[in-house]
Amino acid sequence: MPSEPPLTDAAWRRTFRRRLRNWYDRAARDLPWRRTNNAYHIWVSEIMLQQTQVATVVPYFERFLKAFPSVAQLANAGEQTVLRHWEGLGYYRRARQMHAAAKRIVAEHRGKIPREADLLRDLPGIGPYTAGAILSIAFDAREPILEANTIRLVARLLAITEDVGSTKVQNLMWSFSDELLPRKEVGLFNQALMELGSLICTPKSPSCDACPVADLCLANAKQLQHTIPALKQKISFEKVNEAAVVIRHRGQILIRQCGSKERWEGLWDFPRVPVTSVGKRPIDNELVRGVFELTGLTVRVGPRLMTIKHGVTRFRITLHCFAAELVSPRSDKVAQTETRWVKPGELVQFPLSSSARKLAERLKSKETILSSRRKQAV
């Protein structure tokens, strides 16, 4: 077992900074948001990286900045356009909050991202972590950051066995991270910390043998790295069945916008309802009733189109997708949220839930096959 490192005094901190910096110079990944100190770009990357893997974020980040090259252009865009560019990244609240924050930056700060922590934190979706990242990386302000990777890293460096979410431990970690900051190149240091957490001090199997600060780490000395941070209670997943219908009428398809209390607020979806009678014909009755409640329309359920399995938060959803015909286009019942009849080719313009996009893609490929068959027949 390695001997215990010295306590985290000034000499410890100097050695830690030097080793981390040398390692980062060699090992840092070349990521698009690391080639800039533009505060807007840093902000977009930090919001996208919350809950999302780096590899997924890269193409979204590039497309988003191409569509909205400045805060003002983001603020002036419609929410539907912003959501369309976020489609597939999930956690759409992040996009809506960024859009709202961009509007406030234009209205209250003349389009410039504030350099003051309290003004930044006052904006929608910007908490202490995001503010610290923007301020340190874009403006080289002496601001610490604590996010999933650095929380795990710090907990192991200090061999914290208590719950890292408790106020006591959080306060300890913030003050430790604050003391650890160098005087200069703070943004680079913060990025190096996150990179070490992300590449070496990983959640399940930290690569302590390759770690540049292994002999400074208390968890490594005590061989506690596999039990720190303490595991959170396991999420218990819930299986649910839902059904969606593609209602066609005069060459158009019905879609509806998800309301404020729904999973995908602001996005569009095919009418979908929870069902219990999976695999049996009574699913039709549940579907017909549910679609009427949602849209005010009476439909006749047709053949099954596809089944999609997907996960949203703790739910593991099996989505049964059916074709349907409109029985009566008129109804006295008002739809719960906005509905629209669109041509299949127009679906590309709407921000859809991921499962709705899969269904839309399936419809598109079916139509392409049918139209090429028609052409061959002529």
Ligand code: SF4
């Ligand atoms: S020695 Fe292991 S546990 Fe400690 S910081 Fe490095 S990778 Fe993490």
